[in-house]
Amino acid sequence: MLRLIIVRLLAAVPVLLVVSLVSFGLTLLVPGDIATEIAGPTASTADVERIRVELGLDKPPLVRMVQWYGGVLHGDLGRSVLLNQSVGEAVLQRLPVTLSLTFVALTIASLIGIPAGLLAAAKARRWPDQLTMGTALFGLSLPDFWLGLLLIWLFGVKLGWLPTGGFVDPGTSFVGWLRCIAMPAGALALTQLGPIARMTRAAALEVASSDYIRTARAKGLTEPRVYARHVLAGSLVPILTVIGIGFGLSLGGALVIEQVFSLPGVGRLVIGAVLRRDWPIIQGGLLLTTFIFVAVNLLVDLLYLWVDPRMREEA
Amino acid sequence: MKALLARRNFAIGLGLVAIVVLAALGADWLAPFDPVKNNYRNRLGVPDDVFLLGTDRYGRDVLSRILFGAQVSLRIALVVAVVSGLAGGLIGLVSGWWRGVDVWLMRVMDGLMAFPGLLLAIALAATLGPSEVTVVIALAIAYTPRTARVMRGAVLVARSQDYVEAARAVGARTVRLLHRHVLPACAAPWVVQQTYVFAIAILAEAVLSFVGVGPPPPRPTLGSIIADGRDNMVEAPWIALSPGVAIAMLVLGLNLLGDGLRDALDPRMRRVVR
Numbered sequence: 001m002l003r004l005i006i007v008r009l010l011a012a013v014p015v016l017l018v019v020s021l022v023s024f025g026l027t028l029l030v031p032g033d034i035a036t037e038i039a040g041p042t043a044s045t046a047d048v049e050r051i052r053v054e055l056g057l058d059k060p061p062l063v064r065m066v067q068w069y070g071g072v073l074h075g076d077l078g079r080s081v082l083l084n085q086s087v088g089e090a091v092l093q094r095l096p097v098t099l100s101l102t103f104v105a106l107t108i109a110s111l112i113g114i115p116a117g118l119l120a121a122a123k124a125r126r127w128p129d130q131l132t133m134g135t136a137l138f139g140l141s142l143p144d145f146w147l148g149l150l151l152i153w154l155f156g157v158k159l160g161w162l163p164t165g166g167f168v169d170p171g172t173s174f175v176g177w178l179r180c181i182a183m184p185a186g187a188l189a190l191t192q193l194g195p196i197a198r199m200t201r202a203a204a205l206e207v208a209s210s211d212y213i214r215t216a217r218a219k220g221l222t223e224p225r226v227y228a229r230h231v232l233a234g235s236l237v238p239i240l241t242v243i244g245i246g247f248g249l250s251l252g253g254a255l256v257i258e259q260v261f262s263l264p265g266v267g268r269l270v271i272g273a274v275l276r277r278d279w280p281i282i283q284g285g286l287l288l289t290t291f292i293f294v295a296v297n298l299l300v301d302l303l304y305l306w307v308d309p310r311m312r313e314e315a
Numbered sequence: 316m317k318a319l320l321a322r323r324n325f326a327i328g329l330g331l332v333a334i335v336v337l338a339a340l341g342a343d344w345l346a347p348f349d350p351v352k353n354n355y356r357n358r359l360g361v362p363d364d365v366f367l368l369g370t371d372r373y374g375r376d377v378l379s380r381i382l383f384g385a386q387v388s389l390r391i392a393l394v395v396a397v398v399s400g401l402a403g404g405l406i407g408l409v410s411g412w413w414r415g416v417d418v419w420l421m422r423v424m425d426g427l428m429a430f431p432g433l434l435l436a437i438a439l440a441a442t443l444g445p446s447e448v449t450v451v452i453a454l455a456i457a458y459t460p461r462t463a464r465v466m467r468g469a470v471l472v473a474r475s476q477d478y479v480e481a482a483r484a485v486g487a488r489t490v491r492l493l494h495r496h497v498l499p500a501c502a503a504p505w506v507v508q509q510t511y512v513f514a515i516a517i518l519a520e521a522v523l524s525f526v527g528v529g530p531p532p533p534r535p536t537l538g539s540i541i542a543d544g545r546d547n548m549v550e551a552p553w554i555a556l557s558p559g560v561a562i563a564m565l566v567l568g569l570n571l572l573g574d575g576l577r578d579a580l581d582p583r584m585r586r587v588v589r
Contacts, residue, residue, distance in 0.1 A: 018426020022435075026442050137574075141514070141567035143521050146541055146559035153552045252433030256522050260545070270434070271526050274441035286438050290430050 087284035098265035105188035117200025140194030165262035203235035244300035328571025384535035407466025514569035
């Protein structure tokens with residue numbers, strides 16, 4: 001068990017190395033001079049020089065890389081050019097919004113997608129199957145940010161039930177938070193529902209033909225019970241995998257959804273930084289978000305062991 | 316082809332894609348108005364029999380903008396599918412055949428795949444500056460690793476087949492082995508995967524344009540028309556509505572095509588692709 005955890009952790013090292021190299025390398029790819037770009041067209045030569053020194057851009061790339069890595073290892077991702085805040089602080093401050101949005105969306109998607117997939121498998125090739133799989137494919141094909149706009153128009157503008165944007169801290173008002181997060185999470189969930197339902201169906205179909213399911217039926221369990229208890233248990237590993245991947249996709253999707261609903265999350269921070277060329281924030285946001293994604297996938301790997309005792313023995 | 320068309324989903328997918336592609340290709344003849352010329356007299360016009368899908372805040376005909384926008388979006392997504400297909404195909408082939416470099420190449424691919432794809436694409440597009448070429452490069456880099464993985468898997472399966480072993484045993488050179496025996500076996504999963512990449516690229520390009528790192532205005536893309544419409548969601552929701560429908564048709568069609576191809580070419584592939 002412990003050995004397996006160590007092996008998985010070690011396997012993540014090269015991944016994180018590539019991720020950090022790319023994040024750092026971004027600034028080397030920028031055509032033109034970063035300091036001039038940040039300073040803007042009206043800045044004096046002295047201002048540009050000051051920014052250059054502040055960002056350490058006057059040093060050669062290799063020195064910058066060593067310094068940057070040194071900082072990252074100490075948890076220091078540099079300072080934002082525009083926010084008067086350290087990058088770590090800026091990202092961590094907004095992370096709860098993004099993570100809660102992603103989490104709620106994935107929960108909704110799983111709560112609907114898994115039963116829908118099981119139903120589709122139980123009624124394979126009959127109308128409930130075709131209906132759920134058709135809906136799943138349709139949801140997968142819609143642009144989530146566009147769906148968000150339509151939701152705003154319907155529930156925010158026409159019906160006036162929900163706020164069209166903004167964010168309330170759940171500590172201040174839980175209902176207010178729920179009202180703010182409902183539409184963005186719903187829009188994000190719809191795109192994640194498809195993959196989860198499709199994977200559940202595929203896995204359940206395979207499990208449903210195994211011996212222990214026949215035994216469950218033979219001892220007189222009703223079909224819903226067979227599926228809810230035994231087929232589901234056997235299909236959990238691939239379902240967890242697709243939810244893990246879905247987490248990364250939702251993080252990417254949340255980026256845009258935050259923009260649509262004016263949620264103060266990491267996505268808005270990074271996109272704002274992209275448009276205003278705040279390089280330390282772009283690098284740090286990219287790095288931290290990806291680290292979280294890698295960590296979540298590690299967690300999913302370990303969940304396999306808990307879900308599937310056979311894997312524990314192999315380990 | 317006949318067998319493919321007999322599958323209802325594939326036929327529907329082909330139909331949806333064909334409608335959008337033909338409309339985009341024929342934009343020069345079909346579009347009733349100039350997509351970029353402002354006409355302030357017709358600002359935010361409700362859809363009527365002159366402006367079938369209404370007009371935007373500069374008085375430009377939304378239908379004409381969608382037709383020309385679809386052209387740009389399709390071109391970007393097609394090039395992304397081809398470029399990431401070639402790059403990913405090559406990396407996957409090398410990785411699957413020469414086991415010595417496999418570990419290294421796949422570590423790099425794993426690293427790139429660890430990024431949420433959209434985030435990486437946005438960062439890259441922002442780095443390189445807004446243009447059509449930039450968007451293509453950014454999306455191709457973000458989506459090459461998946462193709463490489465699929466291709467590598469297919470090569471690994473192919474190289475252990477008896478007929479490849481046999482060809483090797485009679486002394487076929489590497490180039491001939493790859494060209495005549497391995498590549499044909501990998502064609503099917505590759506085509507299916509790239510159909511999905513095409514669909515994903517349409518969605519991703521729309522996102523990039525929407526957040527403002529896509530090809531610069533005034534030339535429309537499907538995503539940038541939605542972004543324009545966002546500011547007038549209250550008075551003129553039709554501006555954002557119709558380009559989204561075009562995207563949905565296209566992506567749904569491509570997904571159906573991909574599923575159809577996958578099932579028709581090899582049902583066992585369900586596990587490898589996607």
